[in-house]
Amino acid sequence: MIEPDADVIIVGAGPAGLSAAQYGARANLDVLVLEQLVPGGQAAAIDVLENYPGNFSAAGAPARTGQEFALDMHKQAEAFGARFESGVVTEISLNAAGGLFTLTLSNGQIRRSPAVIIATGTKHRKLGINGEERFNGKGVSYCATCDGPFFKNRRILVVGGGDSACDEAQYLSRLSSQIILVHRRDRFRAQKALAERVLKNPHIEVRFNTRLLEIKGGTTVDSVILEKIPGGERYEEETRAVFIFAGAEPQVPATDGLNTDSGGYICTDQNMASSVPGIFAAGDVRTTPFRQVVTAVGDGAIAAHSAVEYLDSCGVKS
Numbered sequence: 328m329i330e331p332d333a334d335v336i337i338v339g340a341g342p343a344g345l346s347a348a349q350y351g352a353r354a355n356l357d358v359l360v361l362e363q364l365v366p367g368g369q370a371a372a373i374d375v376l377e378n379y380p381g382n383f384s385a386a387g388a389p390a391r392t393g394q395e396f397a398l399d400m401h402k403q404a405e406a407f408g409a410r411f412e413s414g415v416v417t418e419i420s421l422n423a424a425g426g427l428f429t430l431t432l433s434n435g436q437i438r439r440s441p442a443v444i445i446a447t448g449t450k451h452r453k454l455g456i457n458g459e460e461r462f463n464g465k466g467v468s469y470c471a472t473c474d475g476p477f478f479k480n481r482r483i484l485v486v487g488g489g490d491s492a493c494d495e496a497q498y499l500s501r502l503s504s505q506i507i508l509v510h511r512r513d514r515f516r517a518q519k520a521l522a523e524r525v526l527k528n529p530h531i532e533v534r535f536n537t538r539l540l541e542i543k544g545g546t547t548v549d550s551v552i553l554e555k556i557p558g559g560e561r562y563e564e565e566t567r568a569v570f571i572f573a574g575a576e577p578q579v580p581a582t583d584g585l586n587t588d589s590g591g592y593i594c595t596d597q598n599m600a601s602s603v604p605g606i607f608a609a610g611d612v613r614t615t616p617f618r619q620v621v622t623a624v625g626d627g628a629i630a631a632h633s634a635v636e637y638l639d640s641c642g643v644k645s
């Protein structure tokens with residue numbers, strides 16, 4: 328008989344995966360978490376996690392960073408017994424004979440478990456314009472807290488109109504007073520409070536109805552070509568860096584029978600159960616109206632609870 332590697336395998340160690348790991352381990356499941364990089368996912372790049380309830384300093388000092396928060400969640404899950412391994416899961420299939428899921432990793436290794444929680448989050452959407460690939464890491468970035476300090480006091484272009492663009496432009500405005508934020512529409516998609524902060528920030532010049540067409544330079548970025556919408560008037564703007572926040576795309580391992588929506592996000596019910604019995608999804612990777620650290624953490628707790636009930640019902644754990 329094939330032995331499982333754990334009762335439940337959690338794919339991804341962002342806020343949803345870490346919360347599921349803690350709740351699962353505390354419910355006495357043998358939990359294995361597979362993570363491709365470091366714990367925290369995209370939340371680890373959040374400069375000030377100011378909208379997580381309770382993560383607030385009344386004394387006026389900044390709230391904990393996303394990274395600090397994620398590291399504490401990781402320690403907490405480990406303290407309750409969750410195990411962590413590095414690995415990128417590319418495929419999940421059901422081994423009907425043993426009732427176990429087989430998770431195939433990019434290095435060819437296999438892990439098996441009777442229940443799986445997919446908490447793989449999203450990856451940055453690319454614009455697909457000239458210069459984006461060529462200057463990636465040489466002036467083009469998708470993470471202000473990671474790369475912003477390289478461009479202190481330089482002219483920086485930010486692209487996008489969502490929460491990420493506004494949050495990250497705010498962060499960059501503490502490093503440079505020359506931030507230009509271009510957005511393709513005439514208003515922000517971001518939450519009102521974030522948008523208003525950006526519009527009032529004297530270090531950020533907002534240009535609505537403007538599209539980034541091309542990124543130019545030698546070995547690093549020197550300038551960009553921008554286009555006004557409507558009208559199509561094009562002009563060149565000098566800049567040393569381009570930070571792109573054009574939204575996100577779900578990262579879903581190939582899984583037989585898994586229903587996704589038109590954007591590729593995993594469809595779940597309110598118990599985080601996917602269309603495949605025994606596979607649950609939590610956090611940004613699933614169809615949800617609001618993607619926040621706090622909602623991801625809630626999803627993770629529900630997914631772990633549902634996995635416990637599922638394993639009970641199969642007689643795996645009781």
Ligand code: NAP
Binds near residue numbers: 490494511617
């Ligand atoms: P988002 O909300 O999907 O916004 C993406 C932005 O990029 C939109 O303004 C969109 O323009 C623009 N865009 C998309 N494709 C583009 C293209 N090809 N060219 C130019 N612009 C393009 O993504 P996000 O800001 O990364 O946020 C993702 C999720 O995380 C959201 O649910 C958000 O609430 C959450 N989040 C929350 C916080 C926070 O609470 N502090 C921080 C970060 C992220 P249009 O508006 O015209 O569509």
